[in-house]
Amino acid sequence: MEKQELITMLNRDLTDEHAAILRYLVHSYLEGEDTPLGASLLSRAREEMWHMHWLGMIVGRHGGEPNLAPAPYPYDPTNRATIFKSYVDYELKLVPHYHGEADKVDDPHIKRVLHREAWESEYHARKFQRILDKMTPQQAEGLPDEENELPEEFVERLQGLVASKYTEMLQHIRSSWVFQQESIVGWQLMDFAMTKMKQLAHLAEEVAENGITPRFEAGKIDLSASVGVALKKGLEDVRGAREEHIKFQGESETQKHVGLLLSLDLALKQEEYEAAEIEDWSKKS
Incomplete structure (x- = not known):
C-alpha cells in the first residue's frame, strides 16, 4: 500500500474512533460517572482514546496530517435499549473492517495495531451487549433524566x-x-x-x-x-x-x-x- 493511501485509510479510521470517544463520553457524563452505566461508558471511551492515539501516531510518523474532525456516530436515541443496541452494531462492524485493513498492509506494527483494534472492538460490543442484557425494563425504556437547574x-x-x-x-x-x-x-x-x-x-x-x-x-x-x-x-x-x-x-x-x-x-x-x-x-x- 502506498504511503498516501495508508494515511488516508488510517485518517478515516481515526475520525471513527474520535466519534466513538465523544459519544461514549457524552453518554457517560449524562448518566453520571458515579453510576454503573456511566463508569462503564467512561471505560470504553478511554479505550477508544488509545485506539485514536495509535492511529494518530502512525499517521504522524508517516508524515501525514491527522484528521481531527470526528465522523458522525449513528445511533437510535429513542431509549437506553436502542442506544446500546446501536453501540453493539457500531463496534461489531469495526471487527471485519479492521481485520480487512490489516490484511492490506505490509508493515508488521501497523498490521498488529489494526488487528488489535478489531478484537478490542469485538470486546466493546460484548461489553455493551452485557449491559443491554442486564438492564431492567425501566432502565431499557428510559433515558438520563436530569433537569437543567442552571441559568x-x-x-x-x-x-x-x-x-x-x-x-x-x-x-x-x-x-x-x-x-x-x-x-x-x-x-x-x-x-x-x-x-x-x-x-x-x-x-x-x-x-x-x-x-x-x-x-x-x-x-x-x-x-x-x-x-x-x-x-x-x-x-x-x-x-x-x-x-x-x-x-x-x-x-x-x-x-x-x-x-x-x-x-x-x-x-x-x-x-x-x-x-x-x-x-x-x-x-x-
Missing part, C-alpha cells in the same frame, strides 16, 4: 469553555503526533493534552449533570510544520485559557458551585505550570 447564560458560558478547552486539547494532541520524531517536546505535549482532558471533563460534567449535551465543537487547529511555531501557539493558548478561567472563577454564578471552583483552582495551577514549561521549551527549540 441559560451560565450554561452558554460553560459551553464556550468546553469548546475552547476541547480545541486546546486537540491542538496539543496534533502537535504531539506530528512532531513525535523531531523532539521530546512532542511527548511532553501529549502529557499536557492528558491534563487538558481532565480539565475538559470537569467543565463538560457540569453541563451534562444538568441534562445538557456538552458542546464538543473544535475551533481552528493550527497546522504548523515547525516545533517552534507550535510551541508559540501552545503558549498563547494556555495563557489565554488561564486568563479566561480566572475571569470565570470570579463571576457571581460560578461562586455558587463549590465543586467547579475546586476544579478551576486546580486547572489554574496546572495552566501556570504548563505555561512556564512551554516557555522554557521554546527557548531551547
Whole structure:
C-alpha cells in the first residue's frame, strides 16, 4: 500500500474512533460517572482514546496530517435499549473492517495495531451487549433524566469553555503526533493534552449533570510544520485559557458551585505550570 493511501485509510479510521470517544463520553457524563452505566461508558471511551492515539501516531510518523474532525456516530436515541443496541452494531462492524485493513498492509506494527483494534472492538460490543442484557425494563425504556437547574447564560458560558478547552486539547494532541520524531517536546505535549482532558471533563460534567449535551465543537487547529511555531501557539493558548478561567472563577454564578471552583483552582495551577514549561521549551527549540 502506498504511503498516501495508508494515511488516508488510517485518517478515516481515526475520525471513527474520535466519534466513538465523544459519544461514549457524552453518554457517560449524562448518566453520571458515579453510576454503573456511566463508569462503564467512561471505560470504553478511554479505550477508544488509545485506539485514536495509535492511529494518530502512525499517521504522524508517516508524515501525514491527522484528521481531527470526528465522523458522525449513528445511533437510535429513542431509549437506553436502542442506544446500546446501536453501540453493539457500531463496534461489531469495526471487527471485519479492521481485520480487512490489516490484511492490506505490509508493515508488521501497523498490521498488529489494526488487528488489535478489531478484537478490542469485538470486546466493546460484548461489553455493551452485557449491559443491554442486564438492564431492567425501566432502565431499557428510559433515558438520563436530569433537569437543567442552571441559568441559560451560565450554561452558554460553560459551553464556550468546553469548546475552547476541547480545541486546546486537540491542538496539543496534533502537535504531539506530528512532531513525535523531531523532539521530546512532542511527548511532553501529549502529557499536557492528558491534563487538558481532565480539565475538559470537569467543565463538560457540569453541563451534562444538568441534562445538557456538552458542546464538543473544535475551533481552528493550527497546522504548523515547525516545533517552534507550535510551541508559540501552545503558549498563547494556555495563557489565554488561564486568563479566561480566572475571569470565570470570579463571576457571581460560578461562586455558587463549590465543586467547579475546586476544579478551576486546580486547572489554574496546572495552566501556570504548563505555561512556564512551554516557555522554557521554546527557548531551547
